[in-house]
Structures are given as C-alpha cells and as structure tokens.
Amino acid sequence: MGVSPHQYGKARRIEGLRSELRSGTDVTSAVYEVGFNSKQCRLRPGEARTGHDPRRWRDGGRGERIYYTVLASDLGQVLVAATNAGLVAVRIGDEAALVTEVARRVPAGRFSS
Numbered sequence: 001m002g003v004s005p006h007q008y009g010k011a012r013r014i015e016g017l018r019s020e021l022r023s024g025t026d027v028t029s030a031v032y033e034v035g036f037n038s039k040q041c042r043l044r045p046g047e048a049r050t051g052h053d054p055r056r057w058r059d060g061g062r063g064e065r066i067y068y069t070v071l072a073s074d075l076g077q078v079l080v081a082a083t084n085a086g087l088v089a090v091r092i093g094d095e096a097a098l099v100t101e102v103a104r105r106v107p108a109g110r111f112s113s
Contacts, residue, residue: 021058022105030058061109068102068113070095081111 013034020030031038056064066088068081079098081088088106091098103111 018057018105022060024058027055027058057106059108061106064106064109066102066106066109066111068099068111070098070113 013036016034017030017036020033021027025033056062064083066081066083068079068089070077070079072078073092076092077095077098079089079091079093079095079102081090081102089102091101099111103109
C-alpha cells in the first residue's frame with residue numbers, strides 16, 4: 001500500500017485525535033490520550049496532515065474551507081478532501097454517502113467541489 005508502519009500508526013493516532021476532539025476533549029488531553037508523547041507532537045497545521053489546527057477540528061472545522069473531489073477508480077468512487085493546511089479525508093464508496101460522511105465529520109466547514 002506504500003505506507004510504512006510508522007506512517008500507519010501516526011495516521012491512526014491522528015484519527016483518534018480527531019475523534020477525541022469531536023467528543024469535546026480539550027486539545028492537550030486528547031494529544032496524550034491517543035498516544036502522542038508530548039503536546040509538541042508536530043500537530044501544527046499540515047505537518048501532521050490533520051487538515052487543520054486541532055482546535056478547529058474540535059470546533060467542527062469552523063472557518064475552514066474544505067475542497068473535495070470524487071473520482072472513479074477500480075475500487076469504486078474515491079473522495080479526496082483537503083484544506084490549504086493538508087489532507088482531511090480519502091474515502092472509497094458511494095459518492096453521496098462519502099460527501100455526507102465527511103460533512104458529518106466537519107459540520108462547521110464550508111465545502112467546495
């Protein structure tokens with residue numbers, strides 16, 4: 001798949017961080033809860049590929065413009081969504097369901113295709 005075990009582990013921690021922030025956990029607690037070693041875990045926008053600042057993710061993407069496209073692939077339709085800071089989502093499935101899922105995860109974001 002072209003992903004190292006380190007990259008996979010970091011991606012899983014970032015997904016856990018997003019989940020913790022959506023549930024209302026403060027940024028510092030969420031960072032440690034998901035297994036990052038310190039608050040200085042390179043979570044500045046873009047560096048951890050969170051797609052935006054953790055506080056904005058906690059606030060549902062408030063103020064973020066999220067650009068997305070849906071492409072056909074051998075695996076089905078693929079949605080790719082990103083902000084100017086980095087990647088927000090890559091999902092495979094039905095186009096309407098994909099857009100709905102990403103919008104649910106970032107309810108305060110503004111989407112542009």
